[in-house]
Amino acid sequence: MARFHDLEVTDIRKTIRDAVVVTLKPANGSAAAFDFTQGQYLTFRREFDGEELRRSYSICAGRDDGILQVGIKRVDGGAFSTWANEQLNVGDTVQAMPPMGSFFADLDPANEKQYLGFAGGSGITPVLSILKTTLAREPNSTFTLVYANKGVNTIMFREELEDLKNIYMGRFNVIHVLETDAQEIDLFTGLVTEDKCGQLFRTGWIDIDTVDTAFICGPEPMMLGIAAALRAHGLTDAQIKFELFASSQPGRARKKAISKDAASGANQATAAITLDGATQTIRMPKDESLLDAALSNNMDAPYACKAGVCSTCRCRVLEGEVDMVANHALEDYEVEKGYVLSCQSYPVTDNVVVDYDQ
Amino acid sequence: MTQEMSLDSYLAQGGVLTNPMNVPPRYRAELMKLMTTFVDSELAGAAGFADVINAGPGIKERIAAAKIVLEKTDNANRVLKIMAEFGVDSDRYANHHPWTARLERNADIGASRGDHDMRLAVFNYPLEGWTDAVVMNLLMGRAVTVQLAEFAMVSYQPLAEAFRAIAPIEARHSELAEEGLVKLAEAGTTGAQASINYWWPRVAASFGSAESARFDSLKKMGLRRTPNMDLKSRWAAETGAVLENMGLKAG
Known part of the structure; x- marks a missing residue:
């Protein structure tokens, strides 16, 4: 049974104004339990005002990075993400369950595949883990990332993605689609909808006919639109991998109020x-x-x-x-x-x- | 990025959920029930079939039966792993039910479940010897194939993927049963038709009833697509044709 382990925060840094990247080190010899697969997530728990909250955050590190790292974007009114962004410090101990999730495709160094990733906002975290691991472990595969954000200043991991483009020249491409900031190419402004995907496929920015596997992580309407476009262009459900990101995590049921006096x-x-x-x-x-x-x-x-x-x-x-x-x-x-x-x-x-x- | 959409409407439009944290309570309950039904049925089916291995008339048959037991247990384990992500203690789960327990052969429980687990009612009946086991495996194997085609499209992605991986393995089990039944016929063994008559209505009952309100709510959650009666008709037509080819009749 999955159970919670202690992890020590060894590094914490801002990637954009309201998002942190937290590096974790499993404590008490539980390192083996945190040997993750690209695209998986960790479930954390913490008590807020006597009530336990559990929240999942995707691992953003690649398997070959040698570290365990998650990205946490602050959500308005979100107790856990606000705490992680404002109060969490290096040296603190947090509790998480071992990595879970099946948002990945099996890798093989002999593969010559074309992968396509879609990420909306903080949905980049698992996709980053996937693309880093894939590019490192499949030297003959390519990865195209369509990355949707509000504007330039909300792009998480922007510099890291630029670095990856240089390391994997010719095998990794990023298309930034920005909701509000105008770009040189009109097609790259607005929301990533079914229509927008269709245009990207038709105009040759993405060669959809050669895509083997697509990964989508973002909010609900974006996932539906992209999936519809991919299906319309011949991809099967088995070729499309989804990760619905944390925005819709429902609140937990309130505990029955217990009066301590009555109990005695x-x-x-x-x-x-x-x-x-x-x-x-x-x-x-x-x-x-x-x-x-x-x-x-x-x-x-x-x-x-x-x-x-x-x-x-x-x-x-x-x-x-x-x-x-x-x-x-x-x-x-x-x-x-x-x-x-x-x-x-x-x-x-x-x-x-x-x-x-x- | 700023569009808002309720989870209900997302699911109704064919959206998928991907981890326990974004699964709402009612959905979770139905999903757990779907998974426990599958796991319990596989574990009970494997446990019942294990007893029959030694009844196989030759070494090939015993290998086939042992393989089926192994793979059904493995298939249960795949889904149990997904349940574990919801907090289920999978070790305890796999051991705290008496999977070999069966009712009397002539017990008549319709589609109701037992007191101890969520296995489909059909897995509460005992097998009686090799021919009976082969027939049950053929009829139920074909039913599982039809049911998995439906459940491989559930809106919980990790489970849909597990079912997509499991489906060809289960389909192979009914093929093995078909081959076994042909062999029995060639050897002049009798009794197959009596077993078909016994198992047919019991397997048919595993498709459930034509309850529409419940089906509608499952459909809205993306956990069902095709009505029970349509699945049952498909199974009956396909399986009836297989039996006819062997000179046997549907029950």
Whole structure:
């Protein structure tokens, strides 16, 4: 099971006004767990005002760079990204799960492929990792990047991309499309839409007929438009790789408000909890969820989302009554059989017996 | 760059989601259910088939059966890895259900699931010997092929990619079953038709019912495209033709 590891911040620098590139070093001998594939992301967690937030950010380093690096653009009102941009310092420790994600194509030094990448704003981070790794590991492949930004001063990694153009002369090309800043070529101004892609393909800026694989990372409308254009020009779904970037990460469900005082009073229940064949009987406050009670008594109860949606924490109530405050996962017939989501269930009767093994 | 679009409308227009963090709650629940159904069915199917390996009449048949068990377990593992990205403890998951458990041969549970897992109802029935296993594998293998063609287009990209990789492997399993059934017929073995009659309605039930409200909401999320009844008709027509070629009848 994926779990969180400590990582030390070894470098932090601004790439544009409101985005930082953070270099991380796995602590406590967990380096092997962070051996990533180009295009993958890390999921971080941090508590803000007592509530845990989890956020994913793509790795922007290439596999051959020898470092682990993520790009974090500040989102208006975004607690995590604002904190990373304004308060995070070298020497701090952050927590992240090992790299995940399948936004990549398998590489082979013998390949002679033509790759096409589309990035919108901070969507560049995984695409940068992919193109750096690909150009280094497939000496006969080429990569064309279409990079959409608001204006010149919001282009993340602008200098790094210029350097790459010089290193991989003739194999790497960047087309900057800017929403507001006028450019010499009209085609390069505006949004990257289905229309715009069609024009890039027709006017020969991009030789779409030879493209083997396309990567798209950006906001939703941009991804839809580009994908439609690629399909219209003959690419199959298997040739198009998507990464929807972080803008639409939904907020997490609020925890049920727990009054610390109430927990110490007479408002207690006795719960017999069976897990992995062993039963433990505990005293718990009635305003604590069954899952949290089990966890706080060192029982290794299964759970994933703690939001009532994934059903991983499902258990069966054998005796007594509980109140399940949210259920987005269990079917009616399961509820009838006495199954509850333990992360959403609070004891009603003074005695409850629940079983995770059923 | 500044256009706003709701996730619902993005999905309704064919957009794809790419990691657990951009998956909304209801979508996540349906996706988890889809994945657990697949994983549980593969694990239960492999576990049931493992017992049959030794019943294979020759070494080739036993190799084919062992390969099927291996590959179905591997296919379960591929999807379990995606579930792990949602926080599921994959080691515990793979071990805390009794995958070999079966009901009575004559139990009649329709399309309902068991108490312990999300395997398709059909995987709750026991196999009875080699011929029965080959028939079940043929009928269900063809059903899985039809179902995977549908699920290889789900809007969760990592799962769609896993299903695209799994589909040809599962298709090969039903081909092996077809070859096995031809061999049995050549050897003059009887009993295939009785097994077809037993398994046909049970495999047919695995396509689910013609519930429209639920299908519509799944369709809006990009998790379904073709109605259950259309998939079932396709399976019945294709599989019926295969059986007919062997002088057998659909159940």
